[in-house]
Amino acid sequence: AMTGHPWGYGDEDGPEAWHKDYPIAQGNRQSPINIVPEETMYDASLPPIFLSYEHCNSINIYNNGHSVIVEFDDTDDRTVIRGGPLDNAYRLKQFHFHWGGKGSHGSEHTVSGKTYASELHLVHWNAAKYKTFGEAAAGPDGLAVIAIFLEIGDEHRGLHKITDALYMVKFKGSVADFKGFNPKCLLPNSLLFWTYPGSLTTPPLHESVTWIVLKEPITVSEKQMGKFRMLLISGEEEEERTRMENNFRPPQPLKGRKVRASFD
Numbered sequence: 001a002m003t004g005h006p007w008g009y010g011d012e013d014g015p016e017a018w019h020k021d022y023p024i025a026q027g028n029r030q031s032p033i034n035i036v037p038e039e040t041m042y043d044a045s046l047p048p049i050f051l052s053y054e055h056c057n058s059i060n061i062y063n064n065g066h067s068v069i070v071e072f073d074d075t076d077d078r079t080v081i082r083g084g085p086l087d088n089a090y091r092l093k094q095f096h097f098h099w100g101g102k103g104s105h106g107s108e109h110t111v112s113g114k115t116y117a118s119e120l121h122l123v124h125w126n127a128a129k130y131k132t133f134g135e136a137a138a139g140p141d142g143l144a145v146i147a148i149f150l151e152i153g154d155e156h157r158g159l160h161k162i163t164d165a166l167y168m169v170k171f172k173g174s175v176a177d178f179k180g181f182n183p184k185c186l187l188p189n190s191l192l193f194w195t196y197p198g199s200l201t202t203p204p205l206h207e208s209v210t211w212i213v214l215k216e217p218i219t220v221s222e223k224q225m226g227k228f229r230m231l232l233i234s235g236e237e238e239e240e241r242t243r244m245e246n247n248f249r250p251p252q253p254l255k256g257r258k259v260r261a262s263f264d
């Protein structure tokens with residue numbers, strides 16, 4: 001069933017057209033943004049980010065036609081983040097990626113205009129304040145997303161489990177078991193971050209996200225990135241086979257928002 005409005009990243013249904021079905025696309029706290037380090041504010045009162053991922057358990061991996069998503073059991077506070085700009089614990093719900101067609105464009109956030117080959121989003125929700133993820137996704141302080149840049153270089157040993165599973169979810173709508181994966185292995189050495197109030201970067205573009213963008217990228221190989229580009233946005237039964245690539249929204253206007261840095 002065509003629940004909601006069909007959107008994508010093509011010429012007709014891409015980011016420039018989303019405002020027609022989702023007028024908040026032209027709102028005052030849209031994401032992603034271009035981060036200009038010289039214009040961020042060092043906030044010495046920002047505590048570090050704490051990730052409590054010890055008992056984290058992935059459930060499945062899923063191709064929704066826009067990205068590839070690893071979902072978690074969020075029925076209790078076993079996998080949460082705290083600290084940084086957050087007032088309480090936020091529960092990990094899923095992580096997913098955005099990437100380009102080749103080379104080093106594909107990230108959503110940029111740093112002084114620099115793009116990265118891909119961007120990983122770890123999506124958490126404020127279960128202390130909202131009853132469900134859906135409600136949190138629509139609330140001003142409902143979500144906290146940790147963004148990690150991926151740059152091309154040596155292969156990433158933690159990412160192998162994911163890239164080796166992508167063949168199982170080639171088609172839109174496909175889902176496969178994917179248990180026991182802990183995304184802690186995808187974190188860079190440093191948890192230094194920028195943070196600002198923003199939105200989902202895909203429709204419905206709710207302005208409900210506290211963004212936590214890590215400064216240090218992780219390194220993945222071109223071969224590993226290539227496996228993401230084998231994914232299709234089309235379903236198994238469809239005639240045309242369109243590759244899933246360039247599934248990123250470009251930077252949006254800052255509209256007076258302050259970006260804080262956890263480091264000087």
Ligand SMILES: NS(=O)(=O)c1cccc(F)c1F
Pocket residue numbers: 121123137143145199200201202209
């Ligand atoms: N790209 S994104 O992290 O903003 C995002 C996308 C879809 C659902 C979400 F909850 C979400 F956070």
Ligand SMILES: [Zn+2]
Pocket residue numbers: 096097098121201
């Ligand atoms: Zn995302």
